[in-house]
Amino acid sequence: MKIAFLGDISLNDAYIRLHDEGRDPFAAMAQKLAACDMVIGNLECLAEGDEGEYERKKPRLKTTVETLSYLKNLHVSAVTLAHNHVYDNLRDGFEKTIRFLEENHIRYLGAGLSRERAEKPLKLDWEGRKICLLSFVHEDTNPTLQADCPVYVNHYDPERISREIRTCKSEGCMVILLLHWGGRFEGGWYPDRYQPVDAGKFIGAGADLIIGHHTHTLQPFEKIAGRWVFYSLGNFCFADIHFEGKVRDMSRRRYRESVIPVVSMQGDATYSMTLWPIRNVSLEIIEDQPVLRKLKRRSYLHRQMMRFPLLRKVYVANYRWVYPVWEQFTRKDREKSLIRRIFGLNLQKLKSLFRR
Template identity: 30%
Template sequence: MFKSHAFLFIFIGVFGLLGGIAARFSNEFSFAFQNSLSSSLQANILSIERQSNEIKDRLAAENPTSLIFVGDIMLGRDVEKSINKKEGDWNFIFSKSADFLQTADLVFGNLEGPISSHGKNQGSIYSFRFNPLVAPALKSAGFNVISLANNHILDWGGEALADTISILKENSINSVGAGLNREKANSPVIKKINGTEVAFFAFTNLYPEGLEASQNNPGVSSFDLEKIKEEIKNLKQSGRADIVIISLHWGEEYKKEANDFQKQIARSLVNSGTDILIGHHPHVVEEVEKYGNSWIAYSLGNFVFDQDFSKETMEGLALKVTIKNKKIINAETLKVKINNDFQPEIFIPAYQ
């Protein structure tokens, strides 16, 4: 009797143990299977999403994308006086050009000074600083990317530069060509426009000692030609950019033709992968040329400026570029005239 009960207890114990092992194995197998299924499903979902995004980008890239580039924008001195006569309505300055600018997918210009109420005048012979209310007006006019790489952006020091970057950002405008340190100053702005990755750089070789950004100090981007060309190649080869645009603040003031240095630099950058090169600073129009499959505008002249001492400084060019399937398919120049209230007006057809 005792032996039979002992045997029964042993049998029940072993059966229970085996059942427990089986249940645990079943749970672990089920968990592993679910994990495997979940990972596989997740991978498939990610793959489908990636393929879907690629298709969307490809279809979007088939739609024409238009970019408009304009010249130097100076919103102080007599320009501000003109605005004050209009009860401080900064939209007035762009009222004759905004409708055209807003037809583009992106508008780019060069801002000749900081936007700030702060800072210390650094003592330049011409020292510019603009009312913070100009930023909403720039946004309303259609501007998306602004170059700060010029010889006036630090006219009121690093604090005013920091304000400029922040104020533009608050108004959904990207700034390029200057920053709070070297890394930020040299970094491109990359925007996806209708499925096309467009990279913007801005540089100047016209700055006094101390204006270039350092590791811990604000300033403009570093004009190092070999490093710039290497960065362009890296962006193109990595697929981070389909179109590369470079803005250069350079050349000689009031000269109507680009000098040999400008031509050498521009063509070297194009040979390294630059698709569009835009020049600023001379305050007058210089030539526009197609070089290979790329476009070079050596100087677009003025867009908003109070230099009313000559016909040439009260005129400029707008360059309109059309992109389709991630390639430039057209570029045209449009004449800009600045009236006595310093409002730019864009005329069609352009002169070549």
């Protein structure tokens, strides 16, 4: 049995146009994914509804139900909805998305119209092999759901996650965690300090594989007690975000690189791992081997940062103080001059300067 894991899937804006034009930017990758028994991804962008958008969330993502049909082309079997954009298009948009998934036999987890549904694991039985998928969203990714929100997400709580893992292991399941986390280092190359610590706890509780999402960048992988941990797969596909008359640029190289981990199950409750490196080139997803070399270097540096705290401090200083300014100089901003951008580093970047 082979299972492929995709990073953040956002069929927003330009992907809607491609679909309307009858073009398929995923044709090459779909051929490879067709050889897998299951394809699982993080569906970051939900269908637009008829009742507006959740104004408190910025930026917001949306696509059309028709454009979601790309998921079928990619042979997607299941998606996680435990993320910070699940309520962008209110209950109506959420329900339209769920309806599409159910009609096309695509399973989902991590969110629902009740707390029980949101917290429900996805359990699979494949030729006698039991697999349990658990999905959670960390508060540092800013889910921003109001108290009376009709859509629920499965919130990240390390103690509860460990209990869930032990419960699934007691049932003889292989346990796979899908985690939306690392919000304080969104756009960064390396995970937050708590992530390797929590990953070790989850592996110790019995997790067999950890797949991370949210940062939009490809972050390191490592093996803990022989189990694979991917801190963030980055974006599988993401177009520039058109939002309230502005454009959020997603064309930077860091946002266009990812890997697809492919797990091959063995009969003795073990698995082997293959990595498919990919790149988004003008919205088309293609294989790109240099991405894998970058990831291996990044993973090596992550291990050195864990050994030598000073290295991590240098990285954190660069992320908080240098990168926000550099981004303002180099980004393709459609609505502000360079002087205005540098003068008024937007609120998000100002906050990042003082985050601990």
